[in-house]
Structure formats: C-alpha cells, structure tokens
Amino acid sequence: MADAGEGNTSGTDGQRGQSGLERKMESRHLTMISLGGVIGTGLFVSSGYTIHQAGPLGAILAYAVGSLLVYCVMVSLGELSVAMPYAGSFHMYAKRFIGPGTAFTIAILYWLNWAVALASEFTAAGLLMQRWFPDSPAWVWSAVFIAVVFALNIMSVRLYGEAEFWFASIKVLAIVAFIVVGLLTIFGAIPITGYDHAPLFGNFNADGWFPNGFAPVFSTLLTVVFAFSGTEVVGVAAGETKDPSRAIPKAVHTTVFRLALFFIGSIAVMSALIPWHQAGVETSPFVLVFQSIGMPFAGDIMNFVVLTAVLSAANSGLYVCSRMVWSLAKEQLIPARFAKTNFHGVPVWAVLFSMAGSLLALLSSVIAASTVYLVLVAVSGLATLVVWFSVCVCHIRFRREWVRSGHSTDELGYRAPGYPVLPWLAMAMCVGALVLVVLDDTQRSTLYCMIPFVACCYAAYHAIERQRKRKNNA
Numbered sequence: 001m002a003d004a005g006e007g008n009t010s011g012t013d014g015q016r017g018q019s020g021l022e023r024k025m026e027s028r029h030l031t032m033i034s035l036g037g038v039i040g041t042g043l044f045v046s047s048g049y050t051i052h053q054a055g056p057l058g059a060i061l062a063y064a065v066g067s068l069l070v071y072c073v074m075v076s077l078g079e080l081s082v083a084m085p086y087a088g089s090f091h092m093y094a095k096r097f098i099g100p101g102t103a104f105t106i107a108i109l110y111w112l113n114w115a116v117a118l119a120s121e122f123t124a125a126g127l128l129m130q131r132w133f134p135d136s137p138a139w140v141w142s143a144v145f146i147a148v149v150f151a152l153n154i155m156s157v158r159l160y161g162e163a164e165f166w167f168a169s170i171k172v173l174a175i176v177a178f179i180v181v182g183l184l185t186i187f188g189a190i191p192i193t194g195y196d197h198a199p200l201f202g203n204f205n206a207d208g209w210f211p212n213g214f215a216p217v218f219s220t221l222l223t224v225v226f227a228f229s230g231t232e233v234v235g236v237a238a239g240e241t242k243d244p245s246r247a248i249p250k251a252v253h254t255t256v257f258r259l260a261l262f263f264i265g266s267i268a269v270m271s272a273l274i275p276w277h278q279a280g281v282e283t284s285p286f287v288l289v290f291q292s293i294g295m296p297f298a299g300d301i302m303n304f305v306v307l308t309a310v311l312s313a314a315n316s317g318l319y320v321c322s323r324m325v326w327s328l329a330k331e332q333l334i335p336a337r338f339a340k341t342n343f344h345g346v347p348v349w350a351v352l353f354s355m356a357g358s359l360l361a362l363l364s365s366v367i368a369a370s371t372v373y374l375v376l377v378a379v380s381g382l383a384t385l386v387v388w389f390s391v392c393v394c395h396i397r398f399r400r401e402w403v404r405s406g407h408s409t410d411e412l413g414y415r416a417p418g419y420p421v422l423p424w425l426a427m428a429m430c431v432g433a434l435v436l437v438v439l440d441d442t443q444r445s446t447l448y449c450m451i452p453f454v455a456c457c458y459a460a461y462h463a464i465e466r467q468r469k470r471k472n473n474a
Contacts (some may be wrong), residue, residue, distance in 0.1 A: 028165060030234050030247055030248065030251035030255075031250075031251045031254045031255050031258075032164055032165040032167075032168035032169065032172075033161065033164045033165075033168070033233050033234070033316055033319070034230065034231050034232075034233050034234045034251065034255040035168045035171070035172065035255060035258060035259065038227070038228055038229070038230040038231055038259060039168070039171045039172070039175070039259075039262065039309060039312075040121075040306075040309045040310065040312070040313045043175075043227070043262070043263060043266060044284055044286055044302065044305065044306050044309060046223070046227070047059075047263075047266065047267060047270065047285055048270070048274075048284070048285040048288075049223075050062065050063075050220045050223060050224065050267070051267065051270060051271055051274070051276050051285070052276060052277065053212065053216045053219065053220050054210075054212065054216045054217045054219075054220045055207075055208075055209070055210050055211045055212060055216070055276050056203060056204045056205075056267075056268075056271030056272075056276050057204060057205075057209050057210065057271075058210055058212075058214070058216060058217040058220070059220065059267050059271065060264055060267050060268060060271070061217055062217055062220045062221045062223075062224045063224055063260075063263045063264050063267055064260075064264060065221060065224070065429075066221070066224040066225055066227065066228050066263075067228075067256070067259060067260040067263065067264065068425075068429075069225065069228070069388075069426055069429045069430075070228045070231050070256055070259065071256045071260075071422075072392070072418075072422040072423065072425050072426035072429070073231070073232065073388045073391055073392060073426050074231055074232070074234070074252045074255065074256050075252060075416040075417060075418070075422060076391050076392050076394075076395035076416055076422065076423045076426065077232060077234065077252070077391050077395075078234075078248055078249050078252035078414055078416060079395060079398075079399075079412065079414050079415060079416040079419075080093055080391065080394060080395055080398060081234065081244060081248045082244055082245050082248050082249065082412070082413040082414040083398065083402075083412060083413060083414075085244040085248070086327070090106055090107070090110060090232070090236070090387050090390065090391065091103040091104065091106045091107035091110075091324070091327060091328070092327060093390070093391070093394040093398070094106050094390050094394060095331070096394075097393065097394040097397040097398055097401075098390060098393060098394065098397075100461065100465075101458050101461045101462065102390070103331075104328070104333055104457060104458075104460075104461040104464075105454055105457035105458055105461070106386060106387060106390055107324050107327065107328050108457050109379070109380070109383040109386055109387070109453075109454070109457070110320070110324055110383050110387055111320075111321050111324040111325065111354070111357070112357075112376065112379060112380045112383065113229075113380035113381075113383035113384065114316075114317040114318075114320045114321045114324075114354075114380075115317075115321055115354065115357040115358045115361050115380075116358075116361050116376050116377055116380040117313065117317050117380070118314055118317040118318060118321065118354075118355075118358035118361070118362075119358050119359070119361035119362035119364075119365055120365070121310045121311070121313050121314040121317065122142045122145055122146055122149075122314060122358070122362055123138075123142060123362065123365065124310045125141060125142060125145045125307060125310045125311060125314070126138035126139060126140070126141040126142035126145070128303055128306060128307045128310065129141040129307070131299075131300070131303050132300075132303075142362075145311060145314065146355070146359070148311070149311065149314045149315050149318055150318070150351070150355055152315055153315070153318045153319055153322065153346070153351050154346060154348060154351055155344060155346070156344040156345070156346060157344070157345060157346060160315065160319055163315060164312060164315050164316060164319075167308050167309075167311055167312035167315060168312050170305060170308040171305060171308060171309050171312065172258070172262070174286075174301075174302075174305040175262045175265075175266060176262075178266060178269065178286055178289070178290075179262075179265045179266060179269055181289075181290075181293065181295075182266075182269030182270075182272070182273060182289060183269065185199065185273060185289075185293055186198065186199055186200060186201070186269065186272050186273065187200070190293050191293070191294075192273065192292045192293050193292045193293075193294070194292070199272060199273060200272070201272050203271060203272055203273070203274070203275055203276065204271060204272065206275065206276075207276070207277075211276060211277075218436060219436070219440060221433070221436065222433055222436045222437065222440065222443060225384075225385070225433050226381065226384060227263075228259065229384035230313070230316065231255055231256070231259065232384075232387060232388065232391065233316055233319075233320055234248060234251050234252060234255065236319075236320050236323050236324070244413075245413035245414060248414065249414040266286075269289070270285045270286075270289065273289050273292065274288055274289065274292075284302055284306070286302050286305075287299055287302045290302065317358070318351065318354055318355060318358070321350075321354030321357065321358070322347055322350040322351040322353075322354045323347070323350070324354075325338050325347070325350035325353050325354055326338060326339055326341075326347040326350040329347075329350065332468065333461070333464055337349050338350045338353060361373070361376055364376065375449050378445060378446040378448075378449035378450065379446075379449050379450055379453045381443075381446050381450075382434070382437070382446055382447070382450050385430050385433055385434060388426065388430055389426075389427055389430040389431075392423035392424075392426045392427045392430075393423075393427070395416065395419075395423045396420060396423050396424075399419060399420070
C-alpha cells in the first residue's frame with residue numbers, strides 16, 4: 001500500500017501537490033464547494049413537486065433516505081480521499097481497485113454529467129435575468145455568465161474556492177432565513193395569509209399521512225437521489241486541498257449534516273405552511289411562503305438567490321470537468337497537453353476543453369433538443385449513481401488491501417465509521433435506485449441510452465490501449 005502513504009504525504013505539502021496542481025483550498029472551501037454543487041434549483045424550485053407527489057411526510061421520508069445514502073457514500077469517499085488525495089479521484093480509485101477500463105468509463109460519464117449540467121445552468125442564468133431585463137435577449141446574459149465562470153476557474157484555485165464560498169454562502173443564508181422565518185410563522189409569531197391562528201403542523205395529516213399512497217415516495221426517491229448529486233465534489237478537490245487528513249473529514253461531516261438540515265428543514269417548513277396539493281413547480285415554494293407572510297420583493301429576492309445558486313453550480317461544474325480532463329491526460333488516455341498547468345497551478349487546456357464541451361451541449365439543446373441533447377441528458381442522469389457505487393466498491397477493496405498488507409485501521413488518517421455496513425448499504429441503495437429507473441416509465445429510456453454509451457466507452461478505452469501498445473512496440 002505504498003501509494004496510499006505517498007498520497008497522504010503529498011497532501012501535507014501545503015502549496016503544490018502532485019504534478020503541478022496547487023494545494024490551496026481549505027476545509028471551508030471544500031464544504032461550500034460541495035454544498036454549492038448540490039443546493040440549486042432542485043431545492044428552490046422542484047421541492048414543491050416532491051411535496052405535491054409524495055405528500056408532506058412522504059417528501060421528508062424521501063429526503064431522509066437520500067441523506068442516509070449521501071452519508072454512507074461520503075464517509076467512504078472521505079477515507080479514500082485522506083489516504084490517497086488525488087485530483088480527479090473517482091477514476092484514480094477505480095483504476096486501482098476495479099480496473100482501468102471502468103476508471104476511464106467513470107471519468108467520461110462524470111465529465112459528461114457536469115458538462116450537460118453546465119449547459120443547463122448557463123441557460124437558466126440567462127432566463128433568470130429576463131425577470132429584471134425583460135427586453136434583453138437571454139443569450140447575452142448567458143454569454144456574460146460564461147465569461148465570469150471561465151475567468152474564476154482560469155485564474156487560480158484559491159480564487160475559485162473563494163468565489164464558490166461566497167456563492168454558496170448566499171444560498172445557505174437564504175435557506176437558514178427561510179427556516180427561521182418559517183418556524184416563527186408556524187408557531188404564530190409571524191402572521192400568514194389564510195390563517196387567523198398559528199398554523200402549526202395541521203397540513204401534515206390534513207388528508208392523511210400519505211395522501212397519494214405510499215408508492216409516490218419511491219418514485220420521488222429517485223428525484224431526491226439525483227438532487228443530492230454533487231456532494232462527491234469533495235473527492236475531486238482532494239488533490240488541491242491543504243492538509244487533507246484534517247480538512248476532508250471535517251468537510252465530509254459538515255456537508256452531510258448541513259444538507260440534511262437544509263433539505264429536510266426546508267421541506268418540513270414548506271409542508272407545514274403550504275397545503276400539499278397547492279405545492280408544485282409553477283412557483284417556487286420559497287416564494288409562495290414569503291409572499292404569504294407579506295415579505296416585500298419576495299420574487300426578486302428569490303430570483304437573486306436562485307441566480308447565485310445557478311452560478312455556484314456552474315462554477316463547481318467547470319471545476320469538476322476540468323479536473324477530470326486533467327486526470328485523464330495524466331493517465332495518457334488523452335493528449336498530454338490537457339495535463340499542463342499554468343503558474344497558478346490551473347490546468348488551462350483542461351478548463352478550455354471542458355468549457356468547449358459545455359458550449360457544445362448548450363448548442364445541442366437549441367439545435368437538436370429532441371435528439372442529441374435528450375441522449376446527453378439521459379446518459380449523464382445516471383452518472384452519479386455509477387460514481388457512488390464505484391466509490392463504495394473501492395472503499396471495501398481498499399480496506400481489504402490495507403489489512404492484507406499488514407496495516408492496522410488505527411493507522412488510517414481518517415477511518416470511516418460503520419464499516420463495512422455503510423458501504424454495503426450504499427451499494428444496495430444505488431442498486432435500488434436503478435431498479436426504480438427500470439420501473440419508472442418516464443426514466444426507463446435513460447437506461448436505453450446509458451448501456452450502449454458505457455459499452456462504447458469500454459471499447460474506446462481498449463482501442464486507445466491497443467494503439468498505445470503498438471506505438472511502444474514500434
């Protein structure tokens with residue numbers, strides 16, 4: 001297990017880590033980067049849909065299960081990231097503990113996942129600005145935000161971390177304010193339209209605990225799992241983190257706790273103040289609550305918060321994409337040019353390539369929305385489940401190899417709690433989510449796109465390997 005030890009040593013280097021990337025991010029950056037990748041329109045807008053489908057208690061239950069899955073995956077990732085703090089960690093772990101073909105496929109899937117997400121975030125940012133500038137074309141604002149996000153990622157990892165910290169902080173403050181104001185309203189300290197008394201929690205069981213039955217809890221569970229995608233960004237950033245053995249465990253536990261609190265707390269407040277059948281996706285439930293208590297400019301305030309959420313997700317997305325490209329180049333699976341870094345330790349060519357990929361995805365959403373773009377969305381949709389599953393497999397194999405090589409678990413910089421129960425539980429839940437995909441008519445088509453795409457990735461890897469061996473033997 002020499003590699004694990006070497007990875008850990010390089011993590012304490014403080015300034016410049018492996019192969020040119022700088023180690024300048026701190027625990028607060030890691031936490032906010034992870035939160036920034038998760039908290040977005042899924043919470044601010046789509047949470048109303050979850051309540052409408054599953055009912056108040058069903059929505060809370062779905063998010064609680066999602067939080068448990070995230071916790072199981074994150075503690076596994078935390079142990080791996082502390083022992084081997086590699087940039088682009090998912091496919092590096094998969095290469096060592098599963099196989100190089102699987103590692104290549106995971107890297108491509110995850111890159112595509114974020115590239116497609118980037119395209120949708122830039123589109124959303126342009127549309128959000130039209131609330132304030134209705135006569136301006138959305139593409140102009142999209143172009144402005146593309147330039148801003150590109151600049152933040154190209155300058156230095158420290159600047160990127162700081163920008164993401166403040167982007168995510170705005171979202172976090174908005175959610176905390178929403179929960180506090182909501183609780184005061186629930187207990188009658190703040191009046192709300194439609195009630196002459198404290199609302200309390202009567203809406204929770206006004207039409208029974210599960211008004212649409214228990215089945216919608218399972219169908220919304222899939223949406224919830226995808227809503228939590230992005231937490232694993234902590235692992236990608238491990239290679240650029242100061243003192244990973246201290247920063248990563250702290251970021252892992254802080255992120256999971258805050259996500260559970262923010263998502264479940266927000267859903268509980270919404271469910272108490274908005275009758276479940278009135279919740280939907282036409283209007284953000286956050287806006288509905290703020291308007292009901294008479295908050296001035298509620299729509300504008302939430303538009304600003306959602307805009308920062310979108311920019312935060314785009315910022316995280318470009319960072320993750322570029323580090324995946326950098327990592328593939330280091331493994332000589334794509335041209336070495338993409339592994340070169342500038343004097344700030346930023347892989348400029350990898351950032352450029354990732355931005356170009358997201359712009360092509362954005363173009364396909366306009367020109368071929370019903371064909372190419374739909375396929376891209378379908379393939380990227382399941383990437384998170386594949387990554388989470390692979391992380392847990394790698395954790396189990398890492399721990400077995402660690403013990404076989406004569407090491408004690410006490411020697412680990414961070415030891416994941418609940419081993420081996422939690423990684424096995426996470427894998428079972430990931431498989432369960434895939435079963436839900438098969439059973440859901442609206443999601444099943446994603447598998448029809450995903451399976452051949454994965455097969456093509458494996459074929460591409462073996463073709464690259466054959467060509468490389470032929471060149472070496474020549």
